[in-house]
Amino acid sequence: MGNQAVSLIGAPxxxxxxxxxASMGPEALRVANLQARLKARGIDVVDRGNLQGPLNPWEPxxxxxxxxxAVVDWNRxxxxxxxxxxxxxxxxxxxGGDHCLAIGSITAVARHCREHHKKLRVLWLDAHADFxxxxxxxSGNIHGMPVACLCGMGPEELTTLGGSKPATAPDVFRQIGIRSVDEGEKRLVREARVSIFDMRQIDESGMKRVMEExxxxxxxDTHLHVSFDVDFLDPAIAPGVGTTVRGGPNYREAQLCMEMIADTGRLASLDIVELNPAFDKRNQTAKLAVDLVESLFGKSTLIR
Incomplete structure (x- = not known):
């Protein structure tokens, strides 16, 4: 995978x-040496700096x-x-930034896939279904809505970001690590038939079987997009998120997940979201995220 050209884009x-x-997330990932660690893997990495957008007005x-x-401006x-x-x-x-930004990134990826006749597969690594x-x-917080918006359920300004609605069908998503779904959401994901591998399934089948599925x-012909919400990880190893949910994948499970994605050779776009340094301890969650992203780009213990 050494001939890849990667661009880092901050959305603070x-x-x-x-x-x-979460606005401090991009800088924390840079401090944890994301660019240098990927460059050491022989990847051409350019940091495009940060996008600009409105400040958070913190209103009800x-x-x-x-x-x-403001969410629409950032996503555009x-x-x-x-x-x-x-x-x-x-x-x-x-x-990222928070997970509402995946509306913009995945809408762009979906358009690219349509134009190049590629199949889209989105791996949504998260504690939450975001539906x-x-x-x-x-709460009204839009970071709990991106998958619904991408599937055409949400405000017109977000569902039509790429010109056509919906941006994606629910069947492109594979949600992994889910362990917190709001009551109303349970019915919606069931009706939309979103493919969800919750923690019970990971416990029963193991991460290997779940990732194979x-x-x-x-x-x-597949464009593989990974939307990696850092709260996917167990908070014992990743405290630096705003919405911790106990009982997530441990370090080894997360590594296996990333390595199996890397093994496909199809990773074509990535979101890293919800890293919140204000809740972190000595940037440990950012360092862990960078460690896992290295694995996503093909770092493994042995030459396999």
């Missing part, structure tokens, strides 16, 4: 989150959404930047 905002601090929700117009910036990198034949890595809507959201059908 916590506009969709319920806690402040209106009509079921918090900060909708992400959409254009990610689409631009894909058009250059580069692999974009969006450094809330204005009608059922407990999640990656089934990925081939040379």
């Amino acid at each position: 905002t916590d506009i969709g989150a319920g806690h402040r601090g 929700p209106r009509e079921g959404y918090r900060h909708l117009s 910036a992400v959409y254009e930047a990610i689409y631009g990198e894909l058009s250059l034949g580069r692999l974009p890595v969006m450094l 809330n809507t204005a009608q059922i959201t407990p 999640a990656l089934e059908g990925v081939d040379a």
